[in-house]
Amino acid sequence: MNKLLNAARGVFLWVDDRLHLAKLFESTAGHHVPQSSGSWFYVLGSATLLCFMIQLATGIMLAMVYVPSAAESYTTLQYLTYQQDLGWFLRAVHYWGSNFMVGIMLLHMTQVFLFGAYKYPREITWITGLALLGLTLGLAFTGQVMRFDEDAYWGLGIGAAILGRVPFLGEQMVNMMLGGPIIASETLSRFFALHVFVLPGGVLALVSIHLRMVLTKGISEYPQPGMLVRKETYDKEYAAILKKEGVPFFPKAISKDLVASAVVILAILACAVIFGPKGPTGPPDPVQIDTLPRPDFYFLWIFAIAALMPDWMESVALLGGPVLIGLLLIALPFFNGTGERSWRRRPVAVMTVILVYVALGLLTYLGHTSPWSPDMDAWKGDPTPSQFIRGRAPLELQGSVIAQFMQCRNCHAIDGIGGHRGPDLADVGARLTKDQLVRQVIQGGGNMPAYGKNLSPEQVDAVVAYMVSLRPSGVSAARDSSQPGRPPME
16 A cells, blocks of 8 residues: 555656646645635635536537537527437536526626725736626627527627627628628627637636736735725735735635535526526527517616617617726726725715616516517507598508508507507608618518518508608608709699
């Protein structure tokens, strides 16, 4: 027995002499941290990293079966869900691991913000954490696209519509994202590359930088009221804390992280068993109009904002809002990098967190219930207001019947009566020309699906004729501004 132990010790010493494993362990898992940081509030970072490792493992196994093709991706997901042994469970673990990763990372960023851990000297730690949050949301979005069902198709369409609003470069950016002007196999191949290679590689690179900063600048001590951060003295004060009460992360301070990791694993497995994977819903069909797509929960608040926001605010808010918020968060440790760290003496920080979470919660609820989204039977039995029928020609009356039968009013109100997902049609004849209306009905646009395969040419003519007649009394129909106008005949 002693010979075996001596032989094993000799092998370890030989390997350690070349790889310096003991020094590596001492500088990483064995590094000293403040004893006060061995708190339940400090387990969120390691729990997030655990979720990412689960995503890597399950993602590799899913990639062995998944085919990133518009013609086969939906079929492979059905095979995984209904035929492959435990394929549904693997998909469920990957899906719930994504949900937990986003949720725990948000809690981790909130804890860092409330504890003032972004302050000097941990500015780069905070910035890399923000970048990791952005990449995590990117992984979540591209993962939703990988399902390539109804939700994924329309969600991708909305994302492309938002990107297309970028001034000057919008069209080129959409073509680069989709691999062309439309959603097709090239689109899925690009998102597969992003989801499997680019974004995980970026996360691994940033995690290494993030952990490097944690090791070099240390884990922040538990904030105590009255203990201010001063650039002139903080480094010496932190060194004194480590000297007085510092403990090695392993095995002293890691116990709560291990317990939290076990709880997270059990919670993910329980959700996978009880609730199963999400989707796939119906196959992606651009002419399917009776559908109600919803993004995953972490994007429901954006879905709600986009649906409730007035048209004139959309471009500014959807493009400028994320940039402004990102810049403010990046600049936070530079204009508020010293002073009080305890949340008990930072009421503005506490109120900010409360308001943000209340707003996100309400918007997520609204995004889930979607009272503004089209209920395909909402206005089916309600008659069109008489003032929008009276005096119409036979072709226009036929168009009003078709519009009612095709349930256009579930998305479009007429004089405020009807759905509010699309613009009001009471004055559409004064806003859009006949050719524009024909193109909009046949090809769709924005959030409106294409009706070219759902209506015959005769029905399109009738609907457009009715739409042209919808304008205030005395107002002429819209005309093409590129053509010169003609004065009325005497």
